[in-house]
Amino acid sequence: MTTRSSTDAARVIPEATVARLPVYLRALTALADSGIRTCSSEDLASAAGVNSAKLRKDLSYLGSYGTRGVGYDVDYLRYQIAREIGVTQDWPVVIVGIGNLGHALANYSGFRSRGFRVVALLDADPGIVGREVAGVVVRPFDDLEEIVREHDVAIGVIATPAVAAQDVADRMVAIGITSILNFAPAVVAVPEGVDVRKVDLSIELQILAYHEQRKANGADASTEADGGAA
Amino acid sequence: MTTRSSTDAARVIPEATVARLPVYLRALTALADSGIRTCSSEDLASAAGVNSAKLRKDLSYLGSYGTRGVGYDVDYLRYQIAREIGVTQDWPVVIVGIGNLGHALANYSGFRSRGFRVVALLDADPGIVGREVAGVVVRPFDDLEEIVREHDVAIGVIATPAVAAQDVADRMVAIGITSILNFAPAVVAVPEGVDVRKVDLSIELQILAYHEQRKANGADASTEADGGAA
DNA sequence: TAGATTGTTAATCGATTAACAATC
DNA sequence: TAGATTGTTAATCGATTAACAATC
Incomplete structure (x- = not known):
């Protein structure tokens, strides 16, 4: 065009x-x-x-x-x-939702070496805000806009419970984030021009279970054995 | 056939x-x-x-x-x-590697409600073995065979560092596990008949970065905006 | 019956693969 | 030059989509 x-x-x-x-x-x-x-x-x-x-x-x-x-x-x-x-430069990212998974993501050492930099950890729960996780103090979710503007963040990671995911995505989009990695077990709808990728533990396990069940049933194991392999 | x-x-x-x-x-x-x-x-x-x-x-x-x-x-x-x-029945799974991510997976509440049951947490590190995580005591990796036989485990989850992933996969396959969910940032090779699915944080982020970079470059944003969306 | 919505067809689109000409 | 290996072609395969006949 x-x-x-x-x-x-x-x-x-x-x-x-x-x-x-x-x-x-x-x-x-x-x-x-x-x-x-x-x-x-x-x-x-x-x-x-x-x-x-x-x-x-x-x-x-x-x-x-x-x-x-x-x-x-x-x-x-x-x-x-x-x-x-595009990973010759560093991409600033924010992680929203510092539960067990957010905790693990914040501690993931592969970020920096692979072109990403966690600029903030956010949570809506006052009981979590203020705690130090992976050497960073968790900030209130409402600081999202300020942080995104300050660091020019384009990529947001959602690690909240399912019920909160759409709200968080909406806020991210409103503030100008155009790429979202969603770990919450929920479908989030976004406007055109925004990319969402989804990582979902139980969906992956269910796909494995499907193939496992077929193996167990003994039906055509030879033809479908490697069907879902990466 | x-x-x-x-x-x-x-x-x-x-x-x-x-x-x-x-x-x-x-x-x-x-x-x-x-x-x-x-x-x-x-x-x-x-x-x-x-x-x-x-x-x-x-x-x-x-x-x-x-x-x-x-x-x-x-x-x-x-x-x-x-x-x-195949999730009208429960599938027993083992998680190997109880670091930050394994910890988060062990605590994931969506397992039971979605057809899966964590029957054991394993780690090769004696400093982690014996600790209680998500109400379960972490057992030594060498107990894998015993646990798999006892519970008839067909699905294994790898949450170890990258270097250990292939070894863990080999052990799993040797013992009869035929479906593997791999969270380690490494390609694992398995024989035919074994399914491997891979979940990789930095790969997902890099895919987003690629699209983000193209948006920033202003090239054809209209036609490729939603290219990587879930 | 008239309206609604499924299940299926067929066309299109995108991804994979094998083979090999180009060329170092 | 002979051997090796890339980059590309063309065939095949699988996934998506729109349209609509079947049918509740």
């Missing part, structure tokens, strides 16, 4: 590919950490748990960063993927 | 549909809780955050549980979906 610079052309990366780029990034980091400088698509694919055809197809959407007959320079490809995802 | 009873015929539910059945189940439970006895595909679809065509197509794989001109009986459909997923 809008005009684009020529260097930026042809940048329509399929959603399925976008979802795998972080996996490749992590696999490349692991390879680099073990001292490997160059890898083939086969090597990287196996480290990422996909087949090499899919990997090469995915990378082809980013550009031509490999060398035929040789493979990929690990550091170079890693940087290109990080740049494409 | 194998012969099936006639009542069991035509049971090939697409993976994308399987992944949505738990969402429908939850939406139906919410409707039932608010006293609604009957709903249309439009009602249920909107509660589940999908469009009604997709919902009806999904339900059609299970059978004909609605009434034309009327809609669906909430309780009846809920039971049918629960039966299809």
